[in-house]
Amino acid sequence: MKLATRIALSVTVVVPLLVLGAGLLVLGLVSRDLHRQQDTRLQDLAAAALPDVRTLLAADLRGRPKVEQNQHRKVLDAVLDAGIRVRSADGADVLEGGPQPADPARLPEPGTDGPVTVRAKGHAWRVLTVPVAGPAPGTLWLFTPASAADPQLTAVRGRVLLVALLSAPVSGLLARALAGRATASVRRLSRRAAALDPGAGAAAFATAPVNIAEVDELSTAIGQLLARYEEQAARTAQALDTARSFSSAASHELRTPLMSMRTDLDVLAAHPDLSPAERAEVVKDLQDDHARLLELLTALQMLARGDLVEASAFGPLDLAELVDTAVAEVARRHPGARTSTDLPAELRVFGWDAGLMILLANLLGNAVVHGHRPDEAPVVRVRLRAQGPYAVLTVDDEGPGIPPEDHDSVFRRFHHRPGSPGSGLGLTLVAQQAALHGAAVTIGTPEGGPGARIEVRLPLAAADGGALPALPARRDWISRGDAPAAGPAAGPAARPADSQRNHKDGP
Structure with a gap:
C-alpha cells in the first residue's frame, strides 16, 4: 500500500472520531447550558410570583375565598407554563397547577439551595423550592420537565453525527491529495535511486535540496551510503591488488632462495659421503636461506598490513x-x-x-x-x-x-x-x-x-x-x-x- 493511501485511510478514520469526540464535548456543554437556562427561568418565575403567593397564603389563612380565587389566577399567570405548588405552614396544599411530579412525597424540603432534579415514575423534573416568610408562612415549588431541553440536544446530536459522516470522505479525499503532493519528492527520489548506475557512484546521485527535511535527510543518507559503498569497493579492490602483489612478489623473491635450498638438498642427497666440514657448510647455507625466506615473508606481511589498515x-x-x-x-x-x-x-x-x-x-x-x-x-x-x-x-x-x-x-x-x-x-x-x-x-x-x-x-x-x-x-x-x-x-x-x-x- 502506498504511503499516500495509508495516510488517506488513517485520516478517514481519525477525523470522524475526532469530530465525534468534539461533538460529545459540545453536547455536554450545551446540555449544561440548557439546564442553567431552565434553572435561571425557574428563579425568575419564583421572584415574579412570590408577592402574589404571599397574598394567596394570607387570604387562605383569613378565610377570604374571593381574594384567594383572584390570587390563584394571578399566580398561575405569573408562572406561565411552569408547574407550581403552594403549601401552607400546616401542610395543606393551597394551589396546584401545571406539569409536576405525580408523587408529592418526593418534593424537596424547604432550605434546598437552588433547583434540584427529582425523578418520579420514569420522569425527571427540575424543582425549585422557595420558603415563603411573612404573617402566613408556607412553601412554593416551581417545576419544569428536565426533558424540556431534549429537542435541542437531539438537534445538536444529529448535527454532530452528520458532520462526522461527511468528514470521513471529505477528509480522506483531501488527505489523499495532500499526501500525494507531499510524497511526490519521495517518489522522484525513489525513481532516481532505481535508475542510478552502480558505477556512477555518489557524485551522480547528488541533488539539490527540496526543503523537506525528511526527503533531504533520506537523500543525504543515500548519498552517504553510496560513498561508503564506493570506499569499501575501492578498499576491496585494493585488498585484491595487495593479495595479488603479495603472491607475485613472494613468488618472484622466493624463487632464488628456494632454488638454492633445492640445490643444497640435492647435494646432500647425492653425496651421502660428504665430509663433516662440507656437510656443515651445506646445512649452514640451508639455514641462511630458510632465515631469509622467513624474513622476506614477514616483511611482505607487514607491508600488506600497512596497505590494508x-x-x-x-x-x-x-x-x-x-x-x-x-x-x-x-x-x-x-x-x-x-x-x-x-x-x-x-x-x-x-x-x-x-x-x-x-x-x-x-x-x-x-x-x-x-x-x-x-x-x-x-x-x-x-x-x-x-x-x-x-x-x-x-x-x-x-x-x-x-x-x-x-x-x-x-x-x-x-x-x-x-x-x-x-x-x-x-x-x-x-x-x-x-x-x-x-x-x-x-x-x-x-x-x-x-x-x-x-x-x-x-x-x-x-x-x-x-x-x-x-x-x-x-x-x-x-x-x-x-x-x-x-x-x-x-x-x-x-x-x-x-x-x-x-x-x-x-x-
Missing part, C-alpha cells in the same frame, strides 16, 4: 614507551650491540601502535645490522624529544653512512646492496608507516662523527585528543617499486646531503 586502528599512545620497548627487544636479539637512549617520561602521539612498532623495529634493526664497520660491535644511539608540534626520533649509528645519491633509493622495495643479508624491505616499511602517520623521514649524519642518522618527525597528539589526518588515498607499497620517504611534515630541509654511508636496508 583502517583509520579505526589509530588512537592516542605514548611514543616514549614504544621506543623503550623496541630498544629492549633489539638489545635482546642482538646482545653484542651497544645501545643507548635519551627518552622523555612521556610523549603522546596519535597513531597505530602495531605500525609504529614495525617502524621502530626496522629502524633499530637496520642500524644494528648495517650501521657498523667490519669486526666492530654495532653502536646505536636513540633519542626522542618534542620539537614544536612534532615528536622527533633520531637513530644514530657509527657505520659507513649512506651516500647522498642513494637517499631515495634505499627506501625502494627490495633495494639492497649485493651480498646484503636483509630482505630489501626494512626501510620501505619505515617509509610506509611514516606516510600512514603523516610523518617525515630524513637521512643525515650524526653530529661529530661518521655514520648515518635517520630522523622521523611525527605530529604530536592534539591537546583535545584530535585524530590523525585522513590516511593516504592510495596505499600500494607492496606492489609499487619505489617508496619515497618524505611525508607531509618533512619541511624544507628534508634530506641533508652530507652523509657518507653505503646502502642500508632493514632486517
Whole structure:
C-alpha cells in the first residue's frame, strides 16, 4: 500500500472520531447550558410570583375565598407554563397547577439551595423550592420537565453525527491529495535511486535540496551510503591488488632462495659421503636461506598490513614507551650491540601502535645490522624529544653512512646492496608507516662523527585528543617499486646531503 493511501485511510478514520469526540464535548456543554437556562427561568418565575403567593397564603389563612380565587389566577399567570405548588405552614396544599411530579412525597424540603432534579415514575423534573416568610408562612415549588431541553440536544446530536459522516470522505479525499503532493519528492527520489548506475557512484546521485527535511535527510543518507559503498569497493579492490602483489612478489623473491635450498638438498642427497666440514657448510647455507625466506615473508606481511589498515586502528599512545620497548627487544636479539637512549617520561602521539612498532623495529634493526664497520660491535644511539608540534626520533649509528645519491633509493622495495643479508624491505616499511602517520623521514649524519642518522618527525597528539589526518588515498607499497620517504611534515630541509654511508636496508 502506498504511503499516500495509508495516510488517506488513517485520516478517514481519525477525523470522524475526532469530530465525534468534539461533538460529545459540545453536547455536554450545551446540555449544561440548557439546564442553567431552565434553572435561571425557574428563579425568575419564583421572584415574579412570590408577592402574589404571599397574598394567596394570607387570604387562605383569613378565610377570604374571593381574594384567594383572584390570587390563584394571578399566580398561575405569573408562572406561565411552569408547574407550581403552594403549601401552607400546616401542610395543606393551597394551589396546584401545571406539569409536576405525580408523587408529592418526593418534593424537596424547604432550605434546598437552588433547583434540584427529582425523578418520579420514569420522569425527571427540575424543582425549585422557595420558603415563603411573612404573617402566613408556607412553601412554593416551581417545576419544569428536565426533558424540556431534549429537542435541542437531539438537534445538536444529529448535527454532530452528520458532520462526522461527511468528514470521513471529505477528509480522506483531501488527505489523499495532500499526501500525494507531499510524497511526490519521495517518489522522484525513489525513481532516481532505481535508475542510478552502480558505477556512477555518489557524485551522480547528488541533488539539490527540496526543503523537506525528511526527503533531504533520506537523500543525504543515500548519498552517504553510496560513498561508503564506493570506499569499501575501492578498499576491496585494493585488498585484491595487495593479495595479488603479495603472491607475485613472494613468488618472484622466493624463487632464488628456494632454488638454492633445492640445490643444497640435492647435494646432500647425492653425496651421502660428504665430509663433516662440507656437510656443515651445506646445512649452514640451508639455514641462511630458510632465515631469509622467513624474513622476506614477514616483511611482505607487514607491508600488506600497512596497505590494508583502517583509520579505526589509530588512537592516542605514548611514543616514549614504544621506543623503550623496541630498544629492549633489539638489545635482546642482538646482545653484542651497544645501545643507548635519551627518552622523555612521556610523549603522546596519535597513531597505530602495531605500525609504529614495525617502524621502530626496522629502524633499530637496520642500524644494528648495517650501521657498523667490519669486526666492530654495532653502536646505536636513540633519542626522542618534542620539537614544536612534532615528536622527533633520531637513530644514530657509527657505520659507513649512506651516500647522498642513494637517499631515495634505499627506501625502494627490495633495494639492497649485493651480498646484503636483509630482505630489501626494512626501510620501505619505515617509509610506509611514516606516510600512514603523516610523518617525515630524513637521512643525515650524526653530529661529530661518521655514520648515518635517520630522523622521523611525527605530529604530536592534539591537546583535545584530535585524530590523525585522513590516511593516504592510495596505499600500494607492496606492489609499487619505489617508496619515497618524505611525508607531509618533512619541511624544507628534508634530506641533508652530507652523509657518507653505503646502502642500508632493514632486517
